Amino acid sequence: MAQSTTKRYCIVGAGAGGLSCARHAADTGAHVTVFEQTASVGGTWVYTDETGHDRYGLPVHSSMYRNLRTNIPKQTMGYWDSELVSDRTYPGQEEVLSWLEGYAEQHRLSRWIKFEHQVIRIVPLFGEGASRRWEVIVRDLRENRCETLQFDFVMVCNGHYSCPKVPEYPGRDAFVGIQIHSHDYRCADRFEDQDVLLVGAGYSASDIAIATAKVARSLTVSHHDPNKVNFGNLPTLVTKPTISKITPTGVEFVDGTAITCSVIIYCTGYRFTYPFLSVDCGITVEDNHVTPLYKHVININHPSMALIGVPFYCCPTQMMDLQARFCIQYFTGSRLLPSRSDMLADTEADLEERKRRGLPKKWMHKLVDDMQFKYYEDLARTAGIVPLAPTVEKMFTECMRRRMLDVQNYRDDEFEVVGEN
Secondary structure (H helix, E strand, C coil): CCCCCCCEEEEECCCHHHHHHHHHHHCCCCEEEEEECCCCCCHHHCCCCCCCECCCCCECCCCCCCCCECCCCHHHCCECCECCCCCCCCCEHHHHHHHHHHHHHHCCHHHHEEECEEEEEEEECCCCHHHCCEEEEEEECCCCEEEEEEECEEEECCCCCCCECCCCCCCHHHCCCEEEEHHHCCCCHHHCCCEEEEECCCHHHHHHHHHHHCCCCEEEEECCCCCCCCCCCCCCEEEECCEEEEECCEEEECCCCEEECCEEEECCCECCCCCCECHHHCCEEECCEEECEECCCEECCCCCEEECCCCECCCHHHHHHHHHHHHHHHHCCCCCCCCHHHHHHHHHHHHHHHHHCCCCHHHCCECCCCHHHHHHHHHHHHHCCCCCCHHHHHHHHHHHHHHHHCCCCHHHCCCCCCCCC
16 A cells, blocks of 8 residues: 655664564555664674674664573564564574564565664654654764754664663672673673672573573572572572672672672663653653553654554564554554544553552553453554464463473473464
């Protein structure tokens, strides 16, 4: 379906979300420009040994570590019309990246992508509602030259695994050993014969704990719920509750116990950040709660802007593709957005439900329990687009159940789709 007038789309990032947005926007006949800060597609799925800052002095984007395998089955990855093919149910990082590269090649997306271009500032210009235009200032990193461009729509796909969040524990600055965030973890070899404390119990924490336990002299995992993850038989691993204080040579915990350690690895999550959005964009972020977003994706203050990939604890590639298709329906005029007041009311109802469930502010975009697949169904129904296959929910649910029972070995499971439902 070509648009009567060629519209211009600015897409920030060429990861899984950006590639999907570029493909669906280009399919409408629009002019698409994707600004990618690095030299390749793939976003968080690109592995690099680099940590800290890159050759342009910018923070290294990727948090990818060696030998990573997906934490959800391949059948729940992919896009609705692009399967991630692998001999294993849980593919490795290289396979996911290869799939994304193949998708970009299949849809000839490289013609739209400006690599090594940093988005400096996005500012709303004239127009009302979905007719609002945008000024985008970008820097060509190779030439060190800035350019100012205008677009009809902006789709922000900058990812949320590049700005580490480290808790402010008393005494942290006095610790004499090594302190890193999982963002800068690449492999466990450097921690051989060390006494390691790992803070957190999420996906990356579990992977890093299992790898580190094989080489470290000792490994302690600290979390407010020490029994959250069943690590099974890891003889060097012990679990502890929350940290109360860090000393120069170790850590004290809230239960009164203490350990000596030489390394602290913080697997404590990331901050949602959009440093290139001007205040006039009308987006605020507080404790990872991004507002105001209709259906967690469209900027209610300026609905010709979308922020892709904000919800988490999900099937990320499937969700971002669904969000991209959802937004395109409204950006092309195939569907009309509700009034501002109705969008705000819809958003408020979602917030109230989360508060009723006792979720903290930092989880206002977390798709807990039944929220994930209700969200997908809502997006598809509201925009009149193809929904996700029913098997996605079933596989995700079983995967999470198995992970809680045996985090070391759940990726050995093999799933097969034997019917549409």
